[in-house]
Amino acid sequence: xxxxxxxxxEGKAKVIFAGTTDDxxxxxxxxxxxxxxxxxxxxLHGKGVxxxxxxxxxxxxxxxxxxxxxxxxxxxxxxxxxxxxxIIPVEVVVRNIATGSMVARLGGAHIPIKSGTPLKTPxxxxxxxxxxxxxxxITEDHIVEFALASREEITFMRLTALAINHFxxxxxxxxxxxxxxxxxxxxxxxxxxxxDPPLILADEISPDNCRLWDKATGDSxxxxxxxxxxxxxxxxxxxxxxxxxLTITEKHYD
Ligand code: UDP
Numbered sequence: 001x002x003x004x005x006x007x008x009x010e011g012k013a014k015v016i017f018a019g020t021t022d023d024x025x026x027x028x029x030x031x032x033x034x035x036x037x038x039x040x041x042x043x044l045h046g047k048g049v050x051x052x053x054x055x056x057x058x059x060x061x062x063x064x065x066x067x068x069x070x071x072x073x074x075x076x077x078x079x080x081x082x083x084x085x086x087i088i089p090v091e092v093v094v095r096n097i098a099t100g101s102m103v104a105r106l107g108g109a110h111i112p113i114k115s116g117t118p119l120k121t122p123x124x125x126x127x128x129x130x131x132x133x134x135x136x137x138i139t140e141d142h143i144v145e146f147a148l149a150s151r152e153e154i155t156f157m158r159l160t161a162l163a164i165n166h167f168x169x170x171x172x173x174x175x176x177x178x179x180x181x182x183x184x185x186x187x188x189x190x191x192x193x194x195x196d197p198p199l200i201l202a203d204e205i206s207p208d209n210c211r212l213w214d215k216a217t218g219d220s221x222x223x224x225x226x227x228x229x230x231x232x233x234x235x236x237x238x239x240x241x242x243x244x245x246l247t248i249t250e251k252h253y254d
Contacts, residue, residue, distance in 0.1 A: 012038055013051075013208060019081060023191035027204075029078045035227040037134055042226065046253035049077045050237040051206035053246050056080060058171065058205045065167045067160065069201035070187065077252055085187030085202055088149050089129040090138070092157050094165045095181040096122050099211065105137070122165050124158050129185070149199075156198050157186050164201070172212060175243035177221060180211035207237045 005017035005026060012034040017026040029048035034041050052074065059071040070082040095102060099115040102125075107113045126143060127135045143149050149157070161184055172179045185203035189196055203209070207222040214221055221240050225233040234253075241248050 013048075014204070019084065023084050024072065025082050025084050026075070027080050027082050029204075033208075033223065033226045033233065035223065037131055040226070044226070044234050046234045046250065047208075047237060049253050050234065050241050050248060051204060051208055052078055052080060053248050054237070054241055054244065055204040055206045057244055057246055058168070059201070061171060062164060062167060062201070062205075065163075067164060067167070067201055068197050070189075082202075083200065084190040085200060086190060087129075087185055087187045087202055088153070088157075088199065090143055090148055090157070090186075091127040091129050091135060092161045092184045092186065093125045093127065093181060094122055094161050094184070095119060095125070096165070096169065097178070097180045097211075097213075099180060101137075122162060124161050126154075127183075153186075153198055157184075160186075160197075160199075160201070164205075168205070168210075171244075173215075175240075176215045177240070177243070178213045178215055180213055182210035184209075207240055212240060 007015060007017055008025070009016040013030055013032055015028040015030065017028060019025045029052040031043045031045055031048045032041065033044050033047060056071060056074040059069050062069060070085055072081040072083060074080045096119060098113045098117045098119060103113055103115045126138050126140070128138050129135060140151070140154050143154055144151055164184065165179070165182075168182065169179045182205065184201060184205070186199040187202040189200055210222055211224060212221040213219065219236070220228075220230060221236040223233070225231065225236050238248070
């Protein structure tokens with residue numbers, strides 16, 4: 001299926017191919033899982049199909065809520081047609097519960113925070129998208145000073161990320177899942193439409209870039225299963241897909 005496509009870029013979990021027109025691209029979801037800046041790697045059969053389906057479903061729900069994104073439509077089990085945009089090299093992380101890198105970085109005498117502590121208010125952080133530097137955390141002033149995005153674009157990313165958090169929390173609450181944190185990427189549309197906002201949501205929203213905890217058991221239903229060697233990652237992603245009402249089963253993984 002991908003043989004005839006022109007590959008433009010290959011990332012850790014996805015490949016970008018030329019699209020069907022000058023203003024589109026094709027985003028292909030691989031089964032590769034990486035963590036700790038790709039020091040850890042595995043191929044987990046079915047992950048790409050599940051992430052493609054989950055991300056398409058969530059992006060579609062977000063569009064209904066007024067969030068503009070790059071997805072045009074899913075075109076195959078592993079592929080989606082997307083609008084061409086230039087990605088801002090800043091990862092926008094929203095946190096509802098402290099865990100992961102935030103606890104590792106800040107937990108101590110002054111901030112005696114333990115993994116699993118709910119935050120009083122959802123929090124937005126920015127990370128430079130630069131594997132060679134291990135994606136360091138950066139501030140708004142860094143982003144403006146080094147011309148990664150304008151002050152207005154940062155405000156747009158922050159407010160949109162918080163609005164997305166509001167919608168996603170409800171979507172996951174309804175399927176008995178706590179949305180702990182997640183990462184977003186935004187881009188500037190290469191062929192802007194008249195009603196486009198300054199930036200559109202890009203990349204993916206899936207268990208690869210969200211932390212999702214089962215409300216009943218506390219189990220991780222996300223990439224922490226791989227990061228922490230908990231096993232059964234594909235089964236956990238499948239559970240999320242099924243709870244979201246998606247009719248994917250093992251027979252669709254190929
Ligand atoms: N995240 C991501 N890509 C990254 C770093 C983080 O998708 O390169 C997501 C991660 O899955 C989690 C959230 O962003 O949902 C916050 O991750 P954190 O900063 O705690 O980093 P980690 O502990 O995963 O290194």
